[in-house]
Amino acid sequence: MFVESMNWGLAWPYYLAALIGGYLAGSIPFGLLITKAAGLGDVRNIGSGNIGTTNVLRTGRKDLAAATLLGDALKGTVAVLIAWQWGPQTAVIAAFGAFLGHCYPVWLGFKGGKGVATYIGVLFGLDWRVGLLFCAAWLAVAFTTRYSSLSALVGSLTAPLALWYFGERQMAELAILLTILLWWKHRENLKRLLAGSESRIGGK
Secondary structure: OHHHHOOHHHHHHHHHHHHHHHHHHHOOOHHHHHHHHOOOOOHHHOOOOOOOHHHHHOOOOHHHHHHHHHHHHHHHHHHHHHHHHHOHHHHHHHHHHHHHHHHOOHHHOOOOOOOHHHHHHHHHHHOHHHHHHHHHHHHHHHHHHOOHHHHHHHHHHHHHHHHHHOOOHHHHHHHHHHHHHHHHHOHHHHHHHHHOOOOOOOOO
């Protein structure tokens, strides 16, 4: 954690490396790569056109959806854990980079996923208890309503509250930012939820 004891002039290269490294890890489009490798073509041409787990599930391949979920989560976790070697502040920056990379990957014209799995992944890297709370909230809402988007929106609200409760103020501030971005990425889903036209889990 020696980076946190440095002044900005010495620490900024570590922060920049964490941001870039996190972004590059987050920008790996597992949903697209996995479906193409399975011979299903470009997942962006089906359903919502998204590269995330929910849209991969619309191919009818639960195994590929599970692999996408795991890959998108792990890239966030790994980025955070590597950066954590240089302190929690560096890990927070890497977490932001990973989330940004998933949502806005340069390789896909900055059109990526909605960030749910990667958000969960970085939470497990920062504080596994909060990652579990997010998952528990997601599952509770999903089983009750079968709306993946609503589950993500509700789950994301637990993260900043839990991190603040656990005394992780800097991480809580990051979670507020990630939650705002996640809600922005889900703005069309939110409109459909309010209109009663949102697709449910298992639907096309």
